Amino acid sequence: MRPLFIVISAPSGAGKTTLCDMLLQHYPEMCYSVSCTTREPRGDEVDGEDYHFLSVEDFKRLIGEGRFLEHANVHDNYYGTLKDPIYQALRENQCVLLDIDVAGAGQVRDYVEALPEGDPVRVGFLDIFINPPSMEDLEARLQSRATDTPEVIGKRMGNARREMAQAQLYMHQIVNDDLDTAFRRLCDIINVNAQFI
Numbered sequence: 001m002r003p004l005f006i007v008i009s010a011p012s013g014a015g016k017t018t019l020c021d022m023l024l025q026h027y028p029e030m031c032y033s034v035s036c037t038t039r040e041p042r043g044d045e046v047d048g049e050d051y052h053f054l055s056v057e058d059f060k061r062l063i064g065e066g067r068f069l070e071h072a073n074v075h076d077n078y079y080g081t082l083k084d085p086i087y088q089a090l091r092e093n094q095c096v097l098l099d100i101d102v103a104g105a106g107q108v109r110d111y112v113e114a115l116p117e118g119d120p121v122r123v124g125f126l127d128i129f130i131n132p133p134s135m136e137d138l139e140a141r142l143q144s145r146a147t148d149t150p151e152v153i154g155k156r157m158g159n160a161r162r163e164m165a166q167a168q169l170y171m172h173q174i175v176n177d178d179l180d181t182a183f184r185r186l187c188d189i190i191n192v193n194a195q196f197i
């Protein structure tokens with residue numbers, strides 16, 4: 001498999017984490033890009049596996065040092081992708097999977113466009129947006145997670161509308177109406193791109 005640089009975005013609750021976990025199980029040569037964030041860990045999240053949980057001060061220091069490929073403020077917290085681990089994985093012929101928001105994905109597109117033609121990030125770049133079947137379904141999924149307050153859920157629904165308005169900027173879109181079908185569509189997109197780059 002060729003080393004793809006795969007960016008996946010979706011509104012919170014659209015099933016993106018589950019689909020990313022399925023991809024990582026299915027493709028042993030794929031690695032997950034562990035983002036940095038200033039938000040608090042949720043549930044059983046592990047530092048260094050789910051996120052690098054940083055203080056605002058440390059996050060801002062990394063911004064100043066130019067260490068991020070992209071960074072954004074999502075739901076009032078900072079999130080960002082470090083450049084070094086991405087290049088290292090691609091150099092080792094691994095596919096890299098990024099789960100980032102639409103603002104970050106826009107920055108990645110700008111970053112990729114400015115790269116020289118043979119750069120591994122540019123060569124392997126592929127972005128995919130995952131849509132929920134409907135807004136009602138999304139709200140129900142967020143409520144069933146029971147990890148967020150009604151206020152946070154309201155905020156996430158507002159963000160979801162804004163994010164879905166940018167879905168057409170992505171090279172591919174899928175709808176997560178049925179998990180297995182959505183997963184097959186994702187694999188089809190990845191397999192075609194892994195062969196043809």
Ligand code: 5GP
Nearest residue numbers: 035036071072074079080081099100101104
């Ligand atoms: P959560 O707090 O639910 O884990 O993630 C909230 C949002 O932040 C999700 O849409 C997720 O895709 C996005 N996110 C996670 N990591 C990054 C990152 O490194 N950069 C950007 N721009 N967004 C991220």
